[in-house]
Amino acid sequence: xxxxxxAADLDLDVLVIGAGPVGGTLATTLATAGVTVAVVDAxxxxxxxxxxxxxxxxxxxxxxxxxxxxxxxxxxxxxxxCAITGIRVSDSRPGERASPLxxxxxxxxxxxxxxxxxxxxxxxxxxxxARLAALPDLHLAAPMTAEVxxxxxxxxxxxxxxxxxxxxxxISAEGRRxxxxxxxxxxxxxxxxxxxGIVCAIAHERPHHGTALEAFLPxxxxxxxxxxxASPEGDGERARAAREGFPxxxxxxxxxxxxxxxxxxxxxxxxFAREVTRRMGDHxxxxxxxxxxxxxxxxxxxAMRFTDTRLALVGDAAHGIHPIAGQGLNVGLRDVAALAELxxxxxxxxxxxxxxxxxxAYQAARRPDAILMLGATHALERLFGNDLAPxxxxxxxxxxxxxxxxxxxxxxxRRAMGFAGGTAxxxxxxxxxxxxx
Numbered sequence: 001x002x003x004x005x006x007a008a009d010l011d012l013d014v015l016v017i018g019a020g021p022v023g024g025t026l027a028t029t030l031a032t033a034g035v036t037v038a039v040v041d042a043x044x045x046x047x048x049x050x051x052x053x054x055x056x057x058x059x060x061x062x063x064x065x066x067x068x069x070x071x072x073x074x075x076x077x078x079x080x081x082c083a084i085t086g087i088r089v090s091d092s093r094p095g096e097r098a099s100p101l102x103x104x105x106x107x108x109x110x111x112x113x114x115x116x117x118x119x120x121x122x123x124x125x126x127x128x129x130a131r132l133a134a135l136p137d138l139h140l141a142a143p144m145t146a147e148v149x150x151x152x153x154x155x156x157x158x159x160x161x162x163x164x165x166x167x168x169x170x171i172s173a174e175g176r177r178x179x180x181x182x183x184x185x186x187x188x189x190x191x192x193x194x195x196x197g198i199v200c201a202i203a204h205e206r207p208h209h210g211t212a213l214e215a216f217l218p219x220x221x222x223x224x225x226x227x228x229x230a231s232p233e234g235d236g237e238r239a240r241a242a243r244e245g246f247p248x249x250x251x252x253x254x255x256x257x258x259x260x261x262x263x264x265x266x267x268x269x270x271x272f273a274r275e276v277t278r279r280m281g282d283h284x285x286x287x288x289x290x291x292x293x294x295x296x297x298x299x300x301x302x303a304m305r306f307t308d309t310r311l312a313l314v315g316d317a318a319h320g321i322h323p324i325a326g327q328g329l330n331v332g333l334r335d336v337a338a339l340a341e342l343x344x345x346x347x348x349x350x351x352x353x354x355x356x357x358x359x360x361a362y363q364a365a366r367r368p369d370a371i372l373m374l375g376a377t378h379a380l381e382r383l384f385g386n387d388l389a390p391x392x393x394x395x396x397x398x399x400x401x402x403x404x405x406x407x408x409x410x411x412x413x414r415r416a417m418g419f420a421g422g423t424a425x426x427x428x429x430x431x432x433x434x435x436x437x
Contacts, residue, residue, distance in 0.1 A: 008163070010139055012036040013353050014343065015157055015167040017180060019045060019142055021058070022315030022332040023173025024128040029071040029340045031138035035347050038165050040157070041142040045129050055201035055291030056121040057251045059084070059212075059225055061330040065117060067337050072135075076127035081117035082228045083107075086211035094217060094278045114210070118225050118251060148180060150310040154354070169354030171312050171339070176301055178317035184308035191300040195220050196261035197323055198254040199294040201227065202276060203238065203246035205285030215279060220255025220298075221323075222279045227251055237290050246288055252276060253323055255298060265295050298322060306367050307359040312339055319370040331373050338365040 016027045019041035027039045060068065060081065068074045089103040107114050132140050146157040148170055157165040172180035181188070202224075213224040227249040230238035238249065254276075256264060264275060269289040277287065301320040306313045315332030339362050343353045352358070 010038055010163070010165045012038050012139070012165065012167050013347060014038070014169050014171060015040070015146075015148070015155055015165055016171045016173055017041075017146065017148070018173030018175065018315075018317075019043075019128070019132065019140065020173060020175070020315075021124055021128070021329060022336060023171070024132060025068065025071050025073065025333060026171065026173060026314060026336040026340060027138055028073060028128070028131045028135060029067065029336060030343060031135040032070070032072050033340070033344045033347075034137060035343055035353070036137045036139075038139045038141065038157075038167065039132065040144050040146045040159065040165075041140075042145050044143045045125070045132070045140075054122065055251065056199060056294065057201070057225070057227060058119045058121060058124060058329050059116055059327075060119050061116045061327070062112070062114060063337075064330045064333040067333050072131050073124070073127045076130050077119065077123045078126050079120050079123040080228050081119045081123075082226045083114035083210050084116045084118065084212050084226060085114050086209065087115060087214065088211055089214045089216075091216045092279075094275075097281070115212075118227055120227075148183075150184075150308070152309060155310050167354075168352055169310055169312065169343070171314060172317040173314050175316045176320055178313065180311060181303060181313055181317055184311055186308060186313070187304045189302045189304070193220075193255075193298045193300070193322060194258050195255050195298040196258045196295050197298050198252070198256055198261060198264060199296075200252050200254075200272075200289060201249055201291045202252060202273065202284075202287045203230065203241035203249050203290045204287040205246060205248070206283070207248050208250055208284060213280060217279060219257045219260070221253075222255065223251075223253040223323075224280050224284075225251040225253065241288060241290055246286070248284070249290065250284070252280075254279065255323065258297065261295055265293055302371060306363045306370075310354045312359060312362055314339060318366070319373070321373055327373060331370060334369065335366050338362060 013036045014027075014030060016023050016037060016039045019027070019039050023039065023041075027037045031037050065074060085107045087105040089105075105115065132138060141159060141161075145160040146165070148155060148157045150170060155165075155167045155170045157167070157170070159165065170180060172178045174180065207229075208224075208226040210226050212226060213222075215222045215224075229247050230242040230249060232239055232242040232247070241247075241249075254264075264272060267275065272293070273287055273289050276289075299320065300322055301316070303313055303318045306318045314335040316328075318335060319331065321328055321331065342358050342361055342365075346353045346355070346358055
C-alpha cells in the first residue's frame with residue numbers, strides 16, 4: 001500500500017509517523033474532519049490483516065468506541081465486537097477458589113449499555129486499512145521511512161523514495177522506541193515490572209454472558225475477557241472448536257513472573273489450558289486453547305514531556321502502563337481525542353495547527369491523566385502483587401467494601417468506561433475527553 005499521488009511532493013497540515021491503532025485512528029479522525037494528513041509507516045499494512053483468528057484482541061472502553069465511530073472505523077469492523085456487560089474483580093491464588101469477598105459491576109444496573117467492547121486486533125486492522133485508503137484528505141506511505149526535520153516554521157520530511165512532505169505538525173505514534181522522541185531529546189522514565197504478559201484465547205463450553213474476570217494473583221493479575229461466540233460453520237479453528245462442543249470464547253491476559261513465563265509458553269496446549277483453569281476457575285466449563293500464544297515483557301514508560309517544536313507524542317510514544325486495568329489502548333485513544341479536537345478547531349479557525357499554544361494545550365490536557373494512570377496501575381500492581389496474609393485480607397475487605405457502596409462503584413465504573421468530568425468533546429459524544437483513571 002503506497003500513498004496516492006505517488007510522484008508528487010506533498011504540502012499538508014499534519015504528518016503522522018506510525019499507522020498502528022493510535023496513529024491510524026488519529027489520522028482518520030483528522031482526515032474525516034477535513035484536515036490534510038500524511039501517514040508514514042515502515043511496515044506494509046496489508047500483510048498485517050491476518051486471515052486467521054490469532055487470539056489477540058483489544059478492550060475498547062465506551063468512550064473509545066465513540067472516537068472510533070467518529071473516525072468512521074467502528075462500522076467498518078468486519079467481525080462483531082463483544083460487549084463487556086459485567087466485570088467481576090476477585091483476589092485469589094492459583095488452584096484456590098476465589099475469595100467470596102468480591103466486586104461485581106453490572107452495566108444494566110448502572111443504566112449503561114456496556115462498559116466496553118472486545119475487538120479482535122485483526123478486525124481493527126482491516127477497518128483501519130480500509131478507512132486509510134478511502135479518505136481523500138489522507139495520504140498513506142507504507143512501507144516507507146522518513147527523515148524528519150522540524151523547524152520553527154514547519155516540518156520537512158524526506159521519504160525513502162525521494163519525495164518530500166511539508167507539514168505544520170509532526171506526530172509520533174511510533175511506539176515506545178519513538179525515534180522522533182529521541183531526536184527531540186525528550187527523556188522517559190521507565191519501570192521494569194520483572195513480569196511477562198501472556199496473551200491468548202480460549203474456547204469454552206459454557207457462556208460468559210458478557211462478563212469479564214479480573215483475578216489478582218500473587219505473581220500478577222489474570223484477566224478473562226469475553227469474545228463473540230463462534231459459528232460451527234466453516235473450517236477455521238474457532239469453527240472446529242464450536243462443532244466439538246466449545247462454542248464460546250474469551251481472551252486471556254495473564255501477567256506472570258518473567259522467570260516463569262517461558263515455562264508456561266513451552267507447555268503443550270492441554271497442560272497450558274489446565275494452568276488457565278487453575279487461575280480462572282471452572283465456571284466456563286472445559287476449555288481449549290485456540291489461536292496463538294504471545295508473550296512480552298511488562299514495563300511502564302512516561303515521557304518527560306509530550307511536545308517539542310512542531311512535535312506531539314501520542315500513545316506508547318508518550319506513555320505505557322501495566323495491563324492490570326486493561327486501559328493501555330484507551331489512554332492512547334484519549335490522546336487522539338484531545339489532540340484531534342485541538343487541531344480540528346484550529347484548522348476551522350484558520351490558525352496554525354502546530355503552534356506552540358496548541359501544543360501547550362495538548363500537554364496540559366493529557367500529561368496529568370497519563371501520569372495518574374501510570375501511578376494508579378503501578379499502585380495496583382504493587383498492592384495486589386503482595387501475598388502477605390494481612391495485606392491480602394485488607395485488600396479483600398476493601399474490594400467487598402467498594403461492592404457495597406453504590407456511589408463508589410459508579411465512580412470506578414465510569415472510569416473503566418473512559419468517562420469522567422472534563423471538557424466536553426464532540427469526538428467522544430460530548431461526555432468528556434480527559435477522563436481520570
